[in-house]
Amino acid sequence: MAAWTRKRVSLPENQGFDRCTLDSGKPGLRVVVFGGTHGDEIEGILAANRVANTDFKLLSGILEVVPVVHEAAYHADSRFSPLDGGNLARVFPGDPNGKPTQRLAHALQTQVLNGVDLLIDLHTAGQIYDIPYLVGYIDDGRDKKGLGARACKAFGADFIWRHEARVGGRTLSDVDAAIYTEAPLPGPTDMGFVDRYYDGVLRVLAELGMIDKSVAPPPPARPARRIASGGDVDKDLQSASHAGIYIPKVREAERVRKGQLLAQIIDIEGKVLQELQAPFDGWVVVSQRRPHVKPGDSVVGIAIDDTKS
Ligand SMILES: [Zn+2]
Numbered sequence: 001m002a003a004w005t006r007k008r009v010s011l012p013e014n015q016g017f018d019r020c021t022l023d024s025g026k027p028g029l030r031v032v033v034f035g036g037t038h039g040d041e042i043e044g045i046l047a048a049n050r051v052a053n054t055d056f057k058l059l060s061g062i063l064e065v066v067p068v069v070h071e072a073a074y075h076a077d078s079r080f081s082p083l084d085g086g087n088l089a090r091v092f093p094g095d096p097n098g099k100p101t102q103r104l105a106h107a108l109q110t111q112v113l114n115g116v117d118l119l120i121d122l123h124t125a126g127q128i129y130d131i132p133y134l135v136g137y138i139d140d141g142r143d144k145k146g147l148g149a150r151a152c153k154a155f156g157a158d159f160i161w162r163h164e165a166r167v168g169g170r171t172l173s174d175v176d177a178a179i180y181t182e183a184p185l186p187g188p189t190d191m192g193f194v195d196r197y198y199d200g201v202l203r204v205l206a207e208l209g210m211i212d213k214s215v216a217p218p219p220p221a222r223p224a225r226r227i228a229s230g231g232d233v234d235k236d237l238q239s240a241s242h243a244g245i246y247i248p249k250v251r252e253a254e255r256v257r258k259g260q261l262l263a264q265i266i267d268i269e270g271k272v273l274q275e276l277q278a279p280f281d282g283w284v285v286v287s288q289r290r291p292h293v294k295p296g297d298s299v300v301g302i303a304i305d306d307t308k309s
Pocket of ligand 1: 124125
């Protein structure tokens with residue numbers, strides 16, 4: 001049976017990442033699992049590590065895991081790089097001559113992601129936002145084999161979020177087929193979601209014929225609810241127009257109606273500075289968690305029912 005190999009990819013500024021590879025020796029897909037693209041999203045890191053420590057009998061193709069994609073951010077317990085403030089998930093495909101975060105993205109893109117058949121990028125909401133337990137994919141015609149849609153269905157989250165457009169900067173941006181996960185986890189670390197993520201990856205591998213179906217856990221009893229949006233979460237979100245204190249009126253995963261009050265921004269005396277309403281019927285997919293907001297901060301986002309998939 002093939003065994004995992006672990007190789008260190010070293011970069012300047014003490015950056016780099018471990019790349020774990022399990023090669024079946026047989027033709028097939030190359031699937032890559034990322035944990036820790038954002039350094040404060042711990043459950044994905046633990047789940048990716050667990051995958052890289054499981055002795056699968058891989059039936060075909062190559063499985064690769066980068067358990068901690070952004071190590072500097074992980075050690076800083078942060079969404080951002082302590083070296084340059086960069087958000088790794090906004091600078092892909094990177095720049096070999098850029099700042100440290102851009103150089104890291106370039107190395108990941110050119111050494112790991114180029115030519116991948118499916119990327120599984122394990123995020124959670126982190127410390128700033130609440131996000132439902134969801135798995136998302138881009139549906140813009142580039143994924144000719146439909147691997148993203150198949151993988152999302154197999155993964156087994158509460159929501160499947162289909163994005164009709166592709167935006168730049170993400171780990172997914174220059175990959176034809178990719179899925180990403182989110183979960184309402186601002187902390188403390190939730191081992192239950194580590195299990196769910198691990199099980200989800202196994203279900204995807206079984207769906208793709210890379211491991212035996214008997215190895216993967218059965219799908220959850222409740223099928224995922226399908227939601228959709230235009231693709232750029234940063235634009236789907238509504239922003240604060242005032243500095244103040246954010247008061248949510250809805251929670252992540254909640255059904256809302258057009259015009260419904262989603263949140264208020266108040267001043268320290270309680271005076272309402274801004275009210276945010278749902279622009280359409282839909283589901284709350286992002287909600288600001290921290291109290292303090294400033295103008296331009298993204299605070300709340302809605303996705304609609306997906307009627308096409
Ligand atoms: Zn993230």
